[in-house]
Amino acid sequence: MKLKQFQNLLEKEEVDQTILFSSDSNITYFTQVKPSQAILVINPKEAHFHLSKLDQSPQKRGISVEELKKDWKKDLSNEKVRRIGVNEEKLTYHKYQELKKIFPRAELVNISDQLKQLRSQKTTEEIKKITAACNLTSKAFQALIENYSLKKFKTEAEVAFFLERYIRKTGAELAFPTIVSSSKNSSIPHHKTSSAKLSKGFIQLDFGACYQNYCADMSRVLYLGKITKGEKENYELLLQTQIDTIHQVPKEEYYFSLEKYARNSLGKYSSYFIHSLGHGVGIDIHEQPSFNEDEKQKISNNQVFTIEPGIYFPNKYGLRIEDTLLYDKKIKLLTKSPKNLIRLK
Structure with missing residues (x-):
């Protein structure tokens, strides 16, 4: 399963979690849905899909689905997180600034190439x-x-x-x-x-x-x-x-x-x-x-x-x-x- 493969990669590269936003097709890759508003958080052990009530919920093992709330920043906040994987090719400057505020002590790590490589090998x-x-x-x-x-x-x-x-x-x-x-x-x-x-x-x-x-x-x-x-x-x-x-x-x-x-x-x-x-x-x-x-x-x-x-x-x-x-x-x-x-x- 590609999700588990990606989680193993995060663990190997010591990335605490990856955060992907709605406009990123990697969300569709992992969940098989195209959400209007969503945030996907993947860590080496779990995956949490914060999804708008208006969108269809995925039926994928290993992914827990939660409602995307207005105060989603509080749900994401975690002081223990030190390295966060982001897809720089899809991350807007606004979202970048928001992540820096939520995780002021964390390092944002670009994992674009790893995602591309993963997706190039089709199941x-x-x-x-x-x-x-x-x-x-x-x-x-x-x-x-x-x-x-x-x-x-x-x-x-x-x-x-x-x-x-x-x-x-x-x-x-x-x-x-x-x-x-x-x-x-x-x-x-x-x-x-x-x-x-x-x-x-x-x-x-x-x-x-x-x-x-x-x-x-x-x-x-x-x-x-x-x-x-x-x-x-x-x-x-x-x-x-x-x-x-x-x-x-x-x-x-x-x-x-x-x-x-x-x-x-x-x-x-x-x-x-x-x-x-x-x-x-x-x-x-x-x-x-x-x-x-x-x-x-x-x-x-x-x-x-x-x-x-x-x-x-x-x-x-x-x-x-x-x-x-x-x-x-x-x-x-x-x-x-x-x-x-x-x-x-």
Whole structure:
């Protein structure tokens, strides 16, 4: 159990307790709920969840649930505490000041890296949920293709609405706001889906379902109208790069090495690849592992991540093909939608 593993880590590093606040997704990681207002206190022996009466109570062993009171500071106060673990990446300055007042003699210790490392290794249950999210994502894409001619979509927003509605009808949530970008808009990797009309050329899709708090991430490309030879060649180059890079995963030791491999595969177009090759996926759509060379993270078993090379030609078009993968001694593709370029009329 990851909670016990984290508690053992606290004991080893002589941290008396860790305090996490509502906006921190690590609360969801340990409790499996997304609270509106909550404080999670974990020490080497116990875990106390101070939760608003408006929120659903978790059913997790090893976590006691208490009502979050207006005077919660008194409940947390403990003169014996000397070292407090905090997640600096999510701790606001205001909350930092409050903790210093509650524990004037205590040292605040940043445990962000330990939490990231813990979450990068997925459990069997986590993998099941991510797989379910990926299956829903793939089904939504298939439904879009089957209904495209019937629905006669006219705008980016209409396509996005169809995908999002399909996902929500299953009871799942969205992993992130759906990106649909047509023609020149696709040259912007994080284009904000708009009421822009679908026009001749590439249509970039980037979307994902969130099943029981766990995310999926997939990008596919459609083409509206008659494709040119150059456009077809660029798509085929990118697709082959993505496929080859996925096959390269078991042969590499570090994530940044995969990115170097992908950039080399793109050759003269590597300068048009303007973002990272991928990222970890879990409760957050972007989490560990990282492909950043400075971090030099090793490829390890039970890690879930994306491979998403892209090339973007300013004011012309952009292409990105993305899959969510599981590595466990070998690669397992979790997003299974076809990647051949689908041409629309």
